[in-house]
Amino acid sequence: MLLESQGISHLRHCSRIWSAFLHAPAPGRILSPIMEVIICNTYEELCRAAAREVADVLNAKPNAVLGLATGSTPLGLYQELARMYKRGELDFSHVTTFNLDEYVGLPITHPQSYYHFMHENFFKHINIPPHNIHIPSGTTTNYRAFCEWYEKRIVEVGGIDLQILGIGSDGHIGFNEPGSSLSSRTRLKTLARPTIEDNARFFDKPQDVPIYAITMGVGTIIEAKQCLLMANGKKKARAIAAAIEGPVTSMITASALQLHPETKAYLDTEAASELQMRDYYDWIQLKKPGAPRV
Ligand code: PGA
DSSP states (O other): OOOOOOSOOHHHHHHHHHHHHHOOOOTTOBOOOSEEEEEESSHHHHHHHHHHHHHHHHHHOTTOEEEEOOSSTTHHHHHHHHHHHHTTSOOOTTOEEEESEEETTOOTTSTTSHHHHHHHHTGGGSOOOGGGEEOOOSSOSOHHHHHHHHHHHHHHTTOOSEEEEOOOTTSOBTTBOTTOOTTOOSEEEEOOHHHHHHHGGGSSSGGGSOSEEEEOOHHHHTTSSEEEEEEOSGGGHHHHHHHHHSOOBTTBGGGGGGGOTTEEEEEETTTTTTOTTHHHHHHHHHHGGGSOBO
16 A cells, blocks of 8 residues: 555544445335345356346436446446447436546556456447546656545546446455555555456456556445445455455455445355355345335
8 A cells, every 4th residue: 555544533533434334225125134145157157137127227317426346347248338328228428427446557558458448348438538537647747746636536427326346356445455555545556466467368468467457445335325245256255245344444345345335236146155144145136026115
């Protein structure tokens, strides 16, 4: 961790987080466990279901603010959203986006930069105005000032309505590696070795993987009004079980989502395979249509 404090007091961090945890569910929503777990048979089904969640948010609020993630997990979601846009079902002309993270040192033209990933895999296929797109800068000359600006910008546009999240095999969200403060804000992080090893598959040589990244903090993420965690594949099963059913701990930063009032986890059966309460999650979904509304 290079820069933990961004000059905001620890107490202010904590009170923001607790107010995010404690706000009541929106009227009309079904009373649900704190984290709703939806298990899909296939990755394709998972992506279609997640895309419907995004569409619901955009239909209710055409100028919604989306928090976006990179990585292989949300790729199918972006493809599905682009398909919905092409069919005339979605309009991104008033949408604003904030990406979770970016590698330090990669120019935006680098094929592995998250800027490049987002434009190639999503933005160039939809009608989002370029000035509404925010991606952390991996090449700024002043990281502290940039991180403070990023946080301020999120507040200026009214906060993130829906935050899309993947999960690392070490349980991270964004690049909030094990041990990250659960009240952390956007800052520089030193990547953990397992993350560097996981991401080496995208680079020619393992030593080409950047060691540092800029990432929204856990505190930043959990202030989003809704969070949508996606995971697929056996490799994520352990992290998912720890995040959803284990203790809330900075060692699995995704576990902070247990305290968020509106998080849905969309999983495929492999990612769900180590969950102990799987039958109950399926039962909740089965009985959802008849549940009383708040
Ligand atoms: P992945 O990465 O989607 O490529 O598995 C997720 C993450 O590290 O957050």
